[in-house]
Amino acid sequence: MRLVILNDPNEVAEWAARYVKKRIQDFQPGPEKYFVLGLPTGSTPYGMYQKLIEFYRAGKISFKYVKTFNMDEYVNLPRDHPESYHYYMFNNFFKHIDIDPKNAHVLDGNAPDLIQECNKYEKEIADAGGVDLFIGGIGPDGHIAFNEPGSSLLSRTRVKTLAQDTLQANARFFGNDIGKVPKQALTVGVGTVMDAREVMILITGSHKAFALYKAIEEGINHMWTVSAFQQHPQTFIICDEDSTMELRVKTVKYFKALSDVHQKLIEESSSVDQFRTLH
Numbered sequence: 001m002r003l004v005i006l007n008d009p010n011e012v013a014e015w016a017a018r019y020v021k022k023r024i025q026d027f028q029p030g031p032e033k034y035f036v037l038g039l040p041t042g043s044t045p046y047g048m049y050q051k052l053i054e055f056y057r058a059g060k061i062s063f064k065y066v067k068t069f070n071m072d073e074y075v076n077l078p079r080d081h082p083e084s085y086h087y088y089m090f091n092n093f094f095k096h097i098d099i100d101p102k103n104a105h106v107l108d109g110n111a112p113d114l115i116q117e118c119n120k121y122e123k124e125i126a127d128a129g130g131v132d133l134f135i136g137g138i139g140p141d142g143h144i145a146f147n148e149p150g151s152s153l154l155s156r157t158r159v160k161t162l163a164q165d166t167l168q169a170n171a172r173f174f175g176n177d178i179g180k181v182p183k184q185a186l187t188v189g190v191g192t193v194m195d196a197r198e199v200m201i202l203i204t205g206s207h208k209a210f211a212l213y214k215a216i217e218e219g220i221n222h223m224w225t226v227s228a229f230q231q232h233p234q235t236f237i238i239c240d241e242d243s244t245m246e247l248r249v250k251t252v253k254y255f256k257a258l259s260d261v262h263q264k265l266i267e268e269s270s271s272v273d274q275f276r277t278l279h
C-alpha cells in the first residue's frame with residue numbers, strides 16, 4: 001500500500017487528477033484498447049473531476065477511449081433528481097469531457113429487476129476487460145462504495161440497505177431530512193473493487209481520521225470494509241493532513257518521507273515501468 005499524505009483537499013484533488021491523467025497517457029488507449037476507470041461520487045472526488053475537466057480543456061487528456069463504471073446509485077431515485085449519481089456524474093464530469101455516453105456506465109437504481117441489473121453490471125465490467133484503476137472514497141464508518149459495515153469482503157454488485165450512519169451523513173444532501181434519503185442503493189461489492197488492477201482511495205477531513213486508522217493500522221475487518229484493501233497489491237490512499245490525526249506518528253513519518261517517490265508517480269516523464277518498480 002502507498003499512503004500519499006498531502007496538505008489539504010485541494011492537493012488531494014490535484015494529485016488524484018494528475019495520477020489519472022498519467023495512467024491514461026501511459027496506457028495510450030485506442031479503438032482496440034480502452035482504459036477502464038471505476039469512479040466514485042460524493043464531495044471528496046469533486047475537486048478531482050474539476051481538475052480532470054481542466055486538463056481536458058487544456059488538451060492534455062482525452063476520454064475518447066476510456067470506459068467508466070461508477071460505484072453505486074440510489075434505488076428508486078429518479079435519474080434527473082439532483083442527488084442521483086447519474087445527475088452528479090453527468091453534470092460534474094461527463095458533459096464536460098469527450099467520453100462517449102455509451103461508455104459511461106452508472107447502475108440503474110430504477111431498473112425493473114435490480115438483481116438482474118447488478119449481474120449485468122458485473123458482466124459489463126468483465127466484458128470491458130476489468131477495471132484498470134478504481135477510484136473510491138470512504139464514509140466515516142469506513143465503507144467503500146455502499147459496502148456498509150458487515151458487508152462481505154468478497155461481495156459483488158448487489159442491492160444494499162444503507163446503514164443509519166450513512167443515512168445521517170447523506171441527509172445534508174436531502175434538505176437535512178433523513179426521511180428523504182433513499183434507504184437502499186445498488187453498489188459494486190468489495191470483491192468487485194478488489195478485482196481492479198489498481199485502487200486509489202481519496203480520504204480527506206478529520207471526520208474520516210478514525211476510518212483511516214482502521215483502514216491501515218488495524219487488521220482486515222468487515223466492519224471497516226475499506227480495510228480489505230490491505231490485501232490489494234496496488235492500493236494508493238491519497239489523504240490530507242486532517243485525516244491522519246488518528247495515525248501513529250511513525251506511520252505518518254514513514255509515508256511522508258516517501259513524498260519524493262510519490263511525486264515521481266505523477267510526473268509526465270516517468271514511464272509505466274518506473275511505476276511498477278516503485279511499488
Ligand code: PGA
Nearest residue numbers: 042043044045137138139
Ligand atoms: P463523501 O462521501 O465524499 O461525500 O464524504 C464518501 C462516501 O460516503 O463514500
